[in-house]
Amino acid sequence: PQGGFGAPTPPQQQPEPGYGYPQQAPQPDPGYGYPPQAPDQGYGYPQGPGGPPPATPQQPYGYPAQPPTQPQQGGYGGYQQPAQPPYGYPPQPQQGYGGYQQPPTAPVPAAAPGGGRGKPSAQLQIIIAAVVAVVLIVGGGVWYANSGDGGKGDESKGTGGTTQGADGGAGGTGGGAGVGGDGKEKAGGNTSAKPAFQLEVPKVPDTTPVAGSWVTDKVYVKTGVNAVSGYDLDSGAVVWTLPLTGQICGASRHMTADHKVPILFEAAKRVAPRYYRDCTEVGVVDLNTGKLLWSTSVTGGAAGDSKVRFSEVTLSGKTVAAGGLDGGAAFDVANGNPRWKPQANAQGCYDLGYGGGEGLVAVRKCGTYDAPYVMIQNLDPVTGAPISQYKMASGVKYASVISTKPLVVAADVGDSAGDGSGISDFFSLDEKTGKLKAKITADADRYAARCRSTKVEACTQALVGNGRLYVPTEEHEGSSGEFGDETNEVIAFDLATGRTMPEKADAGDKYTLIPLRMDGGDLIAYKEPPYDKGGRIVSINGGTMKETLLLENPADKVNREKENSFSINGAEFLYQDGRLFISSVNVSKPRESTSAYDKRYLAVAFSTKG
Structure with a gap:
């Protein structure tokens, strides 16, 4: 049945892998730095003079290269290969027919005998007239390309590879002066960490989700x-344990100021052979005491008289919001009283999920099976009434919320990412009006942020702060060119214009930067180490992009094996006040192996304390 907030029968899909499941690797390109094949500009495209380009000095990695003073000679017909931007920066736009290109220089008439200039021959006059005509045509093309509708076209189409803002802004807000530097995490006198504790993997008959971990000033909760359970920060001793009716199947990444967290769990324990239960129960846990303050479930929407099934839960202010294919519901964080629940509507709309934090944003799916569409709605957290909304472009099946204030969402438009990241573009929206400020194209071959496409608030490695979007580049060869010398950078985009900022953070040879969270105006990032080093936690100034070492793990073999037992895309990393916690998001049946390298953990902790 159609249900508003309650979905029409969703299209049949392949089973979704668990969080952290290895993504399909992209097909390798011809090699780092190899210029991609330029698109055919079409017959009649203005041609430039040929000739080999002069040598240009090598620019620092990640900065825009200077264009050659002479265009490069192309293939058939003299097609000019455009200069390629450096790895990690968006490509420059391709000019279509009529786009500006330097016209050929008009030939100078030969000097007449006697030192004066004679009248050009008839043939030469024809040549000059043709050149002038080309100049006028090209010049007219420039005017035409910048006139028309004044930039009021389809906002959903964004601004192309230049990531220019939809308002036609000319560039970013400038450098990083006065931005960042106010984070709470500071380097102490000791940055060398020691192992604190490890938690053994519980025995399970089948793959079991265990996503969800938090840190307070008293306990680490997993x-x-x-x-x-809550564990002592330094020893790992169990402080409290909260038994539940079934397995946790969702957990909020946000918690209240007094450490209360919403969770989802199943109404009964899993049993063979199916080893699965519907995710229907919503509750709030007090992390200080380990008490379940309340739990409830709702009916309605596509679920009818049955319990509504949820897939994720979040928190915004005093509101707990949970969403899924049956629709969305919200509750008072203090007592569980419902604020709204799935309702039938004529448009077949339902709230797939919500982004929380400073605001509450719904990703709402509407339409029929043949003509679906996605709405981004900024909601009043108490009433659920939309404050603003934005309709995503056709070809968007799902969207993920990176930040609610400022409002930034990610989507894979037309399944064009092709690498399993769930991101082809970021959309910077005005949360008050719902208008598009900038569309930032995220080339899957360049950027490493990831979203679970069917989840609204499950993105990693993409952070928002200081009016900027921070994302890491994919790994690439470092400066030494040695085996295993991969590295990357963190790049920032201006959310008002979509332009790249001039500053970037370099991981350094053999390290890879993984942004974890914002700390005021700074970034907290994990540096994945080479095979013979321990991982690092650094603070990156959100303006200058300069890093400060906060913690470095031990490099001995035993501790390296503990740290390397977790995959970057299949683990949760938490850092707070000199302590690093790494934990699994799924656990499986133990392997039949005696190798220490194959050993798995529920969580490990490293600390600079003591």
Whole structure:
């Protein structure tokens, strides 16, 4: 049945892999730095003079290269290969027919005998007239390309590879002066970490989700099997354990100021052979005491008289919001009283999920199976009434919320990312009006941020702060060219215009930067190490992009094996006050192996304390 907030029958899909499941690797390109094949400009495209380009000095990696003073000679017909931007920066726009190109220089008439200039021959006059005509045509093309509708075209189409803002802004807000530097995490006298504790993997008969971990000033909290437990920060001793009716199947990344967290869990324990239960129960846990303050479930929408099934939960202010294919519902964080629940509507709309934090944003799916569309709605967290909304472009099946204030969402438009990242573009929206400020194209071959396409608030490695979007580049060869010398950078985009900022953070040879969270105006990032080093936690100034070492893990073999037992895309990384916690998001049946390298953990902790 059609249900508003309650979905029409969703299209059949392949089973979704668990969070952290290895993504399909992209097909390798011809090689780092190899210029891609330029598109055919079409017959009649203005041609430039040929000739080999002069040598240009090598620019620092990640900065825009200077264009050659002479165009490069192309292939058939003299097609000019445009200069390629450096790795990690968006490509420059391709000019279509009529786009500006330097016209050929008009030939100078030969000097007449006697030192004066004679009248040009008839043939030469024809040549000059043709050149002038080309100049006028090209010049007219420039005017035409910048006139028309005044930039009021389809906002959903964005601004192309230059990531120019939809308002036609000419560039970013300038350098990083006065931005960042106010983070709470500071380097102490000791940055060398020691192992604090490890938590063994619980025995399970099949793959079991254990996503969800939090840190307070007193305990480290981690989900387990049919329970949540709090552990001493330094020793790992169990402080409290909260048994649940079934397995946790969703957890909020946000918590209240007094450490209360919403969770989802199943109404009964999993049993063979199916080893699965519907995710229907919503509750709030007090992380200080380990008490379940309340739990509830709702009916309605596509679920009818059955319990509504949820897939994720979040928190905004005093509101807990949960969404899924059956629709969305919200509750008072203090007592669980419902604020809204799925309702039938004529448009077949339902709230797939919500982004929380400073605001509450719904990703709402509407339409029929043949003509679906996605709406981004900024909501009043108490009433659920839309403050603003933005309709995503056709070809968007799902969208993920990176930040609610400022409002930034990610989507894979037309399934064009092709690498399993779930991101082809970022959309910077005005949360008050719903208008598009900038569309930032995220080339899947260049950028490493990831979203689970069917989840609204499950993106990693993309951070928003200081009016900027921070994303890491994919790994590439470092400066030494040695085996295993991969590295990357973190690039910033201006959310008002979509332009790249001039500053960037370099991981350094053999390290890879993984942004974790914002700390005021600064970034907290994990540096994935080479095989013979321990990982690092650094603070990156959000303006200058300069990094400060906060923690470095031990490099001995035993601790390296503990750290390397977690995959970057299949683990949760938490850092706070000199302590690093790494934990699994799924646990499986133990492997039949005696190798220490194959050993897995529920969580490991490293600390600079003591």
